[in-house]
Amino acid sequence: xxxxxxxxxxxxxxxxxxxxxxxxxxxxxxxxxxxxxxxxxxxxxxxxxxxxxxxxxxxxxxxxxxxxxxxxxxxxxxxxxxxxxxxxxxxxxxxxxxxxxxxxxxxxxxxxxxxxxxxxxxxxxxxxxxxxxxxxxxxxxxxxxxxxxxxxxxxxxxxxxxxxxxxxxxxxxxxxxxx
Numbered sequence: 745x746x747x748x749x750x751x752x753x754x755x756x757x758x759x760x761x762x763x764x765x766x767x768x769x770x771x772x773x774x775x776x777x778x779x780x781x782x783x784x785x786x787x788x789x790x791x792x793x794x795x796x797x798x799x800x801x802x803x804x805x806x807x808x809x810x811x812x813x814x815x816x817x818x819x820x821x822x823x824x825x826x827x828x829x830x831x832x833x834x835x836x837x838x839x840x841x842x843x844x845x846x847x848x849x850x851x852x853x854x855x856x857x858x859x860x861x862x863x864x865x866x867x868x869x870x871x872x873x874x875x876x877x878x879x880x881x882x883x884x885x886x887x888x889x890x891x892x893x894x895x896x897x898x899x900x901x902x903x904x905x906x907x908x909x910x911x912x913x914x915x916x917x918x919x920x921x922x923x
Contacts, residue, residue, distance in 0.1 A: 775806075775813075775914055786822060788821055795830045813899050814913050817904070823874065824874045827872070827873075838863040841882070841883055848894055879903060884899065
């Protein structure tokens with residue numbers, strides 16, 4: 745084998761391996777870390793991190809976008825949200841009906857208090873809020889900063905009368921149950 749061809753093939757393999765390792769590093773390490781049971785009965789803790797990785801050009805929550813990850817919560821449960829913005833770009837989180845994910849401006853939260861402070865300004869690096877998911881249906885955790893949701897910066901939220909426990913599901917994979 746020609747030495748130049750060997751070096752070229754070796755370099756290509758090494759670069760491919762490095763790119764693959766880098767892509768693996770950017771995937772969420774443990775989906776279970778995004779959902780857990782709260783301290784009180786029928787309470788679930790939800791962690792949402794804006795710009796978790798580079799997926800969708802940073803327009804993601806927990807590394808996912810366009811509803812590819814879904815929180816399913818039993819109807820009547822209390823949801824305690826911890827929001828973190830890992831980016832210098834303004835982001836927020838607000839709960840809206842899923843149909844609003846196709847709008848430039850998502851509007852007010854569906855439930856009172858179901859958003860980070862001033863979601864259209866989105867200056868908070870961290871925020872906590874709590875709401876009671878007392879109506880079944882399809883909702884979404886969206887970035888309330890103008891146009892971010894339309895760019896895919898949202899996760900699904902299903903409030904279900906049939907659900908027995910809160911779960912977090914990514915791309916139809918096996919759900920992770922809150923523990």
